[in-house]
Amino acid sequence: MAQMSYAGETLWIGYACRLLIIAGFVAAIMGSLSYFLAFQNRAQAALEKSWQRLGHIGAAIHGVSILSLIGLIFFSMITRKYEYNYVFEHVSDDLPMRYILSAFWEGQEGSFMLWMFWHIVLGAIIWFTDKKWRVPVLSVLLLVEVCLNSMILGIYLPFTLDDIRIGSNPMVLIRENMEAPIFQNAQYLSLIKGRGLNPLLQNYWNTIHPPTLFLGFASTVVPFAYAIAGLWSREDKAWLKSGLKWSLFSGGILGIGILMGSFWAYEALSFGGYWAWDPVENSSLVPWIIMIAGIHTHLIAKNTGAGLRSTYLFYILSFVLVLYSTLLTRSGILGDTSAHAFTEMGLEWQLTGFLLIFLLGGISLLLYRVRTIQEPTKEESMWSREFWMYVGALILAFSGILITASTSLPVYNTIIKIFKPDYAGMVLQDPIEHYNRYQLWIGVLVSFLSGFAIFLRYKLGKFTRAHAIQTGFHLLLAGILTYLVSRWIALPQWQMILMAFAGLYVVVSSVEYLFRVASKNIRLGASGFSHLGFGLMLVGLLASGGNSYHLNNPFLFKGLSDEEGFEEKYVQLIKNKPLLVRGHMVTYESDTLIDRERFYTLDFKKIDKDLKVLDSFKLYPNAMYSNDFAKVAAFNPDTKHYFGRDVFTCVVNIPSHLTDAEKLKEMEDTIKYEQIVVAPGDTVEFNILKFVFGKVDLSPQSPDYLKSENDLGLEIPFEVYDEEGTLVDKSYTTIGMKGALVYKYPAKLESEGMRIRPSELTIDEFVSPEDDLQYETFDLKQGDSYTFGDFKIKLAGFDRNVKHVNYQAEEGDLAIAALLEIEDKNGAISTQKPVYIIRGNRPFGLKDYDINLGLHSRLIEINPSDERFTIKVAKDQRNENKMVMELATNVPRSDYLILEAKVFPGINYFWAGCLLMMIGLLMAWYFKLKEPKKQTA
Amino acid sequence: MKKTFIIPLIMIVAAIVIITSATKDVSTYGDFSTATESGDRLKIVGKLAKDKPMVYDAENTPNEFQFYLVDDKGAERKVLLKKPKPQDFERSEQIVLTGKMSGDAFVADEILMKCPSKYKNEEISIKSES
Numbered sequence A: 001m002a003q004m005s006y007a008g009e010t011l012w013i014g015y016a017c018r019l020l021i022i023a024g025f026v027a028a029i030m031g032s033l034s035y036f037l038a039f040q041n042r043a044q045a046a047l048e049k050s051w052q053r054l055g056h057i058g059a060a061i062h063g064v065s066i067l068s069l070i071g072l073i074f075f076s077m078i079t080r081k082y083e084y085n086y087v088f089e090h091v092s093d094d095l096p097m098r099y100i101l102s103a104f105w106e107g108q109e110g111s112f113m114l115w116m117f118w119h120i121v122l123g124a125i126i127w128f129t130d131k132k133w134r135v136p137v138l139s140v141l142l143l144v145e146v147c148l149n150s151m152i153l154g155i156y157l158p159f160t161l162d163d164i165r166i167g168s169n170p171m172v173l174i175r176e177n178m179e180a181p182i183f184q185n186a187q188y189l190s191l192i193k194g195r196g197l198n199p200l201l202q203n204y205w206n207t208i209h210p211p212t213l214f215l216g217f218a219s220t221v222v223p224f225a226y227a228i229a230g231l232w233s234r235e236d237k238a239w240l241k242s243g244l245k246w247s248l249f250s251g252g253i254l255g256i257g258i259l260m261g262s263f264w265a266y267e268a269l270s271f272g273g274y275w276a277w278d279p280v281e282n283s284s285l286v287p288w289i290i291m292i293a294g295i296h297t298h299l300i301a302k303n304t305g306a307g308l309r310s311t312y313l314f315y316i317l318s319f320v321l322v323l324y325s326t327l328l329t330r331s332g333i334l335g336d337t338s339a340h341a342f343t344e345m346g347l348e349w350q351l352t353g354f355l356l357i358f359l360l361g362g363i364s365l366l367l368y369r370v371r372t373i374q375e376p377t378k379e380e381s382m383w384s385r386e387f388w389m390y391v392g393a394l395i396l397a398f399s400g401i402l403i404t405a406s407t408s409l410p411v412y413n414t415i416i417k418i419f420k421p422d423y424a425g426m427v428l429q430d431p432i433e434h435y436n437r438y439q440l441w442i443g444v445l446v447s448f449l450s451g452f453a454i455f456l457r458y459k460l461g462k463f464t465r466a467h468a469i470q471t472g473f474h475l476l477l478a479g480i481l482t483y484l485v486s487r488w489i490a491l492p493q494w495q496m497i498l499m500a501f502a503g504l505y506v507v508v509s510s511v512e513y514l515f516r517v518a519s520k521n522i523r524l525g526a527s528g529f530s531h532l533g534f535g536l537m538l539v540g541l542l543a544s545g546g547n548s549y550h551l552n553n554p555f556l557f558k559g560l561s562d563e564e565g566f567e568e569k570y571v572q573l574i575k576n577k578p579l580l581v582r583g584h585m586v587t588y589e590s591d592t593l594i595d596r597e598r599f600y601t602l603d604f605k606k607i608d609k610d611l612k613v614l615d616s617f618k619l620y621p622n623a624m625y626s627n628d629f630a631k632v633a634a635f636n637p638d639t640k641h642y643f644g645r646d647v648f649t650c651v652v653n654i655p656s657h658l659t660d661a662e663k664l665k666e667m668e669d670t671i672k673y674e675q676i677v678v679a680p681g682d683t684v685e686f687n688i689l690k691f692v693f694g695k696v697d698l699s700p701q702s703p704d705y706l707k708s709e710n711d712l713g714l715e716i717p718f719e720v721y722d723e724e725g726t727l728v729d730k731s732y733t734t735i736g737m738k739g740a741l742v743y744k745y746p747a748k749l750e751s752e753g754m755r756i757r758p759s760e761l762t763i764d765e766f767v768s769p770e771d772d773l774q775y776e777t778f779d780l781k782q783g784d785s786y787t788f789g790d791f792k793i794k795l796a797g798f799d800r801n802v803k804h805v806n807y808q809a810e811e812g813d814l815a816i817a818a819l820l821e822i823e824d825k826n827g828a829i830s831t832q833k834p835v836y837i838i839r840g841n842r843p844f845g846l847k848d849y850d851i852n853l854g855l856h857s858r859l860i861e862i863n864p865s866d867e868r869f870t871i872k873v874a875k876d877q878r879n880e881n882k883m884v885m886e887l888a889t890n891v892p893r894s895d896y897l898i899l900e901a902k903v904f905p906g907i908n909y910f911w912a913g914c915l916l917m918m919i920g921l922l923m924a925w926y927f928k929l930k931e932p933k934k935q936t937a
Numbered sequence B: 001m002k003k004t005f006i007i008p009l010i011m012i013v014a015a016i017v018i019i020t021s022a023t024k025d026v027s028t029y030g031d032f033s034t035a036t037e038s039g040d041r042l043k044i045v046g047k048l049a050k051d052k053p054m055v056y057d058a059e060n061t062p063n064e065f066q067f068y069l070v071d072d073k074g075a076e077r078k079v080l081l082k083k084p085k086p087q088d089f090e091r092s093e094q095i096v097l098t099g100k101m102s103g104d105a106f107v108a109d110e111i112l113m114k115c116p117s118k119y120k121n122e123e124i125s126i127k128s129e130s
Helices: A011-040 A045-078 A085-090 A097-104 A108-129 A134-150 A205-219 A221-233 A240-268 A279-304 A308-330 A348-372 A385-407 A409-419 A431-453 A465-488 A494-518 A522-546 A661-670 A760-766 A907-930 B002-025 B032-038
Strands: A426-428 A570-574 A579-581 A584-594 A597-607 A613-619 A622-625 A632-636 A638-641 A645-653 A673-678 A683-686 A689-693 A712-721 A727-738 A741-745 A747-749 A754-758 A776-781 A785-788 A791-799 A814-823 A829-832 A835-839 A842-846 A848-850 A855-863 A868-875 A883-888 A896-905 B026-028 B042-048 B065-071 B076-081 B094-102 B105-114
Touching (some): A011 A134, A011 A221, A045 A108, A045 A134, A108 A205, A205 A240, A240 A279, A240 A907, A431 A494, A465 A494, A584 A896, A597 A645, A613 A638, A613 A645, A632 A645, A673 A683, A727 A754, A741 A760, A776 A791, A829 A848, A835 A855, B032 B042, B032 B094, B076 B094
Antiparallel strands (some): A579 A584, A597 A622, A683 A689, A689 A712, A712 A727, A785 A791, A855 A868
16 A cells, blocks of 8 residues: 555654653663662672662653653543544543543553553652662562563564564554555544443443552562562561561552452442452452461561561462463453453463563572571460461462462363363353352351461460450350341351351450450551451351342242242333332332433332331432443443342343344334224224224424424324223324424333324325415404304404414514404314514414314404404315324333342441451551651661 | 471362362363253353344243254254343354253353454444534
């Protein structure tokens, strides 16, 4: 293709971004290497200093480059520079500004930049606050940055077979990224619009969850870097003080990030739960679990000097597992085992390499140093705190290993398939059951250990009588509480009873700890809160996970349907028809469209056995349309929160022709209308029903009919009776005309599966063009009457207070309406008010029209001298008062939805428990931060 | 440190026990013939038979959706999915079902669909005239 010059492109941004990406990459290499050499040469002050300076420069250039890059990309997103691929993919003209952040991290490149952003922030804090350790720590952190930066390099390695690509540059031009005929056009930019943000991600959760989670992920590198620095410097104890702050922070933030994801899934997505042991969820949980294990061995190391090797191992693993999680979720390797959609980017090998560098590097360094790490030779006593804490940490690590082992099944499959291409692949048949079965024991063991160990002391090797009594008391209380809990929720298996008992034991023990110990010194309270949270979480899990139930049709018992063992989870709700579902009366009342979401109003009434209403509330689950409004993109839930339980609702299905514009057209095309001719007042039998039509109305009430000046609208009311003569429906149907276009608004008889609408022939019948009318002129005085055909017309008076559909009063108007009394051949009287107006010396008239009589009247002139009115009257050319109606049968109904309604008892214990754990971690972090500096050894 | 070595040892033993006991949680993807033979609950991968009818009668059986699936071996069977018809079902490229055979039909209560990503299609939308 010949070189073309394209109109409207802002090319400098692309060049600048490319430059910044490369500058950031090179500077990170320079910084990491210089800091490395500075630390290696720390014995020679002068050499160390000059390398350090170079390191600072590299770090600064890297930070500034990446921050500027992010700034430039934001600039092009805000200014809608669609010539760039990333902007085109994630932004559209109609995307509200508040979702620009979400659009930025929707794509893989954006989330890598978010990750780098946090590393730069964390790195800067370390640079300013920890002069002692910043050189080795930042050397490691910058090496990680080299790897992350390489993910957005977007360069092709020359001289390789298939042009191996390193990274993906988000700011390539769209015309370089794909081939399409539109790029033959130099003006292509004015023709394209962005694809925009996935509607599922257009909510505030996607604005706060990713940055929190990524701050959590990013922060795991700090304990890792401190651990590497500790191993490297051979000062195995010196880093513990500074490192602990960071691991507490990391544990707290990563935990909150995961929790937010879980809450988002529950609160705003249609999953109907908060944790599904999905590989994507698991792989972010495991680094947190290992981090928590590391924090516990770290505390042991800090207090007793033991457990250093484990601490090193856990911090290395926690970070490497974050990389593993990145590999799993971004490589497409999870394929059909995960419900979360992630597309591949073609950078799997790069990510694998990235993972291996830090796994092998970290583990080799640890193995190289493992014999020279000084730990106390004296064995800790069975009755010291560190012994049980250590056991607990190992159990946590064990939990992480088990989860990872099962989550990695798709990885084993992929590896085996390299050697055996026709390998079918192994898969967990029932993941939730599998993980729950094993992780239950982790929960039980960790509870007993933490509940017991929190009252023990470091290094002291005695189990006192007092402690035994105290433990016995805790166990007794936990037993009583377990009994009470079992009255509230069902605990059908002994394992569940044990788990409840264990959870309640740690609750009792932590509460006593908080009152007895932490009340004297708040700094000791952090662990109490965290452990209390852990216990509450277990109870909440049993209540909300094990005892959730669907609000479904109680009359459909299991076994009655032909396949046993499948619960009828979903119910059909027909508009305005209440349905009884397990103690609740649910009514689908209406639906309202707000922006791109259709909200369904559901009325819930909790009732007792005598149908007495105990409580009532409304819920508004919704259906969200795609950006172009062509189809329903997603259903979002709505939940009623009580202290002790939640009622979760989510629409799972609506009539298919309402989900998709194409399907609606298909459906409309299948509707076959039959014509019938009726007169007002006639009763027509159709499809075993009787229809009675009323008189035509010229001012339609239908909410769909939009009145505007040129519109003509006819509305025909009707009543429907069944065979026995009972009124079953009463409605109206409307037809509108705008210029030559005819709009029909059919009446929908949903339960009868029928539609009724006027035919356009009705318009012809009732509305004659003005030219076809033959007027007769009369000169009348007030009180005079005149005979016109079958009608007797009398000028009853006049009206200066003019009201007419087509008249809008203006200042200076002289307006008057003649009051005509019309008697038809049957003696029925009706009135008409034709109008005469003088506006700015120009006279004009507005006619009146009785559509049912077919009579038109005009006021032509008023003679003030003798008070005579000149009136013109005309009659339609119609033969009879016949309306042509169209009726269709077998129309699919549109007035129902399929609902999933689920009760989660005690879910607040789960949220409160999880939150308490994280608050405990952050409290501990805060106290460590506030510790006086002089204690730093 | 002897005691602290006993614990990892116990864990290793526990891990071996767990892994051997967990092997029954794991199996290969099945197909209709293995499902008929064993009668067990399993996962089947396949594609929607687009020429066969799909039935979802929301009024009478809102909890059942019928369609036909062609498994990896090319066998076609009727599927009774114990859920409402999923969104975008027709667009699915691949379907993973969990369930078991019941007579001639495969009764499933879980479904995972692989759909072509909305944002991967290589077409460029043109601005509509406004």
